[in-house]
Amino acid sequence: GDSVTQMEGPVTLSEEAFLTINCTYTATGYPSLFWYVQYPGEGLQLLLKATKADDKGSNKGFEATYRKETTSFHLEKGSVQVSDSAVYFCALKKTSYDKVIFGPGTSLSVIP
């Protein structure tokens, strides 16, 4: 069945470090791909998305490129801040009537 795999962490970085969170997926067809972020004590919110191969999603300095050849959607940020400390979820969805498939989440802590 369809699935999403991501590094679970926890990941601890110093402020201004470069961030990569790997995400790979298994799915038939052409899913849309998403990164959600969950700040402490809150629900999930969309960080960025890409709906077709080679699309790049970007928001708040974060980027991810939909790579169909490697079935990947890695999240990157050039310089993290303490306020980026959160749990990050990679997810896919194939059609409006399919369930969202979430990865297990990656906990990120950024220390000053």
Add this chain to the structure above:
Amino acid sequence: DVKVTQSSRYLVKRTGEKVFLECVQDMDHENMFWYRQDPGLGLRLIYFSYDVKMKEKGDIPEGYSVSREKKERFSLILESASTNQTSMYLCASSWDTSGRAPNEQFFGPGTRLTVL
């Protein structure tokens, strides 16, 4: 901005009680979802609904039921709460994008339920 609200942020109930968790969205979304989130298990889908009065079982529906009498409101019901239902419950909603690329879900802030 899309807003999804949940009736309580924190709730404490006793074993055997009937528990209602309410979710309301203000963007006329067709689709609504209930998840539970537990450490080490990620998000698991309990029930979802694609239209008023429609409901579909998710991955873990046992011990839960739902009600969607109005488009904007989706209720999760624990008929007889048990300690293993202590969890964070997240509601979400989305537009129907039939025939087009699916879009994102919008989440509420969550209800942390403790069953004693």
